[in-house]
Amino acid sequence: MKISTKGRYALRLMLDLAINNTGEYIPIKRIAERQEISEKYLEQIITQISRAGFVRSVRGSQGGYQLANPPEAYTVGMILRLMEGELSPVACLDEPGSCDRADRCVTVDIWRQIKDAVENVVDNITLADLVKSYHEKGNCEYFI
Amino acid sequence: MKISTKGRYALRLMLDLAINNTGEYIPIKRIAERQEISEKYLEQIITQISRAGFVRSVRGSQGGYQLANPPEAYTVGMILRLMEGELSPVACLDEPGSCDRADRCVTVDIWRQIKDAVENVVDNITLADLVKSYHEKGNCEYFI
DNA sequence: AGCTAATCATATCGAAATGATATGATTTAA
DNA sequence: TTAAATCATATCATTTCGATATGATTAGCT
Ligand code: FES
Ligand code: FES
Numbered sequence: 172m173k174i175s176t177k178g179r180y181a182l183r184l185m186l187d188l189a190i191n192n193t194g195e196y197i198p199i200k201r202i203a204e205r206q207e208i209s210e211k212y213l214e215q216i217i218t219q220i221s222r223a224g225f226v227r228s229v230r231g232s233q234g235g236y237q238l239a240n241p242p243e244a245y246t247v248g249m250i251l252r253l254m255e256g257e258l259s260p261v262a263c264l265d266e267p268g269s270c271d272r273a274d275r276c277v278t279v280d281i282w283r284q285i286k287d288a289v290e291n292v293v294d295n296i297t298l299a300d301l302v303k304s305y306h307e308k309g310n311c312e313y314f315i
Numbered sequence: 316m317k318i319s320t321k322g323r324y325a326l327r328l329m330l331d332l333a334i335n336n337t338g339e340y341i342p343i344k345r346i347a348e349r350q351e352i353s354e355k356y357l358e359q360i361i362t363q364i365s366r367a368g369f370v371r372s373v374r375g376s377q378g379g380y381q382l383a384n385p386p387e388a389y390t391v392g393m394i395l396r397l398m399e400g401e402l403s404p405v406a407c408l409d410e411p412g413s414c415d416r417a418d419r420c421v422t423v424d425i426w427r428q429i430k431d432a433v434e435n436v437v438d439n440i441t442l443a444d445l446v447k448s449y450h451e452k453g454n455c456e457y458f459i
Numbered sequence: 460a461g462c463t464a465a466t467c468a469t470a471t472c473g474a475a476a477t478g479a480t481a482t483g484a485t486t487t488a489a
Numbered sequence: 490t491t492a493a494a495t496c497a498t499a500t501c502a503t504t505t506c507g508a509t510a511t512g513a514t515t516a517g518c519t
C-alpha cells in the first residue's frame with residue numbers, strides 16, 4: 172500500500188512549480204537542486220507530466236517549465252494518478268471483467284470502499300492548498 | 316497503492332476458516348482447493364497468521380487449523396496489517412525520525428489523511444461481516 | 460510398529476517492478 | 490557558435506513479489 176517515489180516526486184515537482192509560479196520558465200535543474208532529486212530522474216517524470224498537458228515547456232537555452240494552469244486547478248489525485256495509475260488497492264476495480272465472479276465477491280466491497288476513501292482525500296486537496304500550507308509552515312525550501 | 320496478493324490471500328484464508336468455523340480443524344489442503352490457491356503458498360501465509368496467534372493448529376494426521384477467536388474478533392485491518400505491515404502510503408509515518416523535517420513537511424498531512432481513511436475502512440469490517448455478506452450473496456464457494 | 464497426512468521450517472527461483480543512470484539528439488537564447 | 494535546456498530511449502542494479510522445492514517433525518490410524 173505504498174505510493175511510489177515517482178508519485179511523490181511528481182507531487183514535489185508540481186508543488187515546486189506552484190510555489191515558484193511567477194510566470195517565468197523554470198529549468199529542471201533548479202527543481203532538482205531545491206528538491207535534492209536526481210535531475211535525470213525528474214526529467215523522466217516531467218516528461219509524463221508534460222505529455223498530459225499539466226505544464227508548458229520551452230526548449231533551448233533559458234527554457235524550462237511552468238504550470239499550464241493556476242495551482243487551484245491541480246488536485247493531488249490528478250498528479251498521483253498520472254504516475255501511479257488508478258488509486259485502487261486491487262486491479263479488479265479498474266479492469267472491467269478481470270474478475271468474472273464480481274457479483275458474488277465478498278471482498279470487492281472492501282476494495283471499493285478503500286479506493287473511495289483514498290480518492291476522497293486526494294481529490295480534495297489542490298496544489299493551492301499545499302502552497303498555502305507551505306507558507307504557513309515557514310518557507311522551508313524542502314519538503315517530501 | 317496495491318494490496319499484495321499475500322494480503323488478499325490471507326483474508327480469503329481467514330474468511331474460509333470463518334465460514335467453516337464448526338469447531339473442527341481444517342487442513343490447508345482443503346482451503347487451497349476451495350480458494351484455488353497454491354497449497355505451499357498458503358502454508359507460508361498461515362504460518363505468519365499462526366505465529367500471531369490468530370489461529371490454533373494441530374499437527375499430524377487429521378490436523379489442521381481453526382480460528383482462535385470468533386469471527387467478530389478479527390477486523391480486515393488486523394489481517395492485512397499482519398501481511399503488509401502498516402497501511403501507510405509512505406514509510407515516514409511509521410518510522411519515527413525517518414524524515415528529519417517532518418514539522419515543515421507539506422505533504423505528510425496528505426499521507427496521514429490517506430492512512431487514516433484506509434484504516435477507518437478496514438478496521439470497521441470484521442470477518443463476521445464478510446461471512447454475513449457471503450451468505451447473502453448466495454453461498455458461492457469462491458471469492459477474491 | 461509402520462504408514463500416512465498433516466504442520467513446520469527454510470531455501471531457492473524467475474519475473475516484474477522500482478529507482479536510477481547513461482547516452483545522445485534536438486532546440487534556442489545569447 | 491556555443492551553452493543550456495528539453496526531448497527520447499536504452500540500460501542497469503536492486504528489491505520485491507509470487508511461487509515452488511525440499512525436507513524435517515508430529516500424530517492419528519490400521
Ligand atoms: S476482487 Fe474482483 S471480484 Fe472479488
Ligand atoms: S513525508 Fe515524511 S516528513 Fe514529509
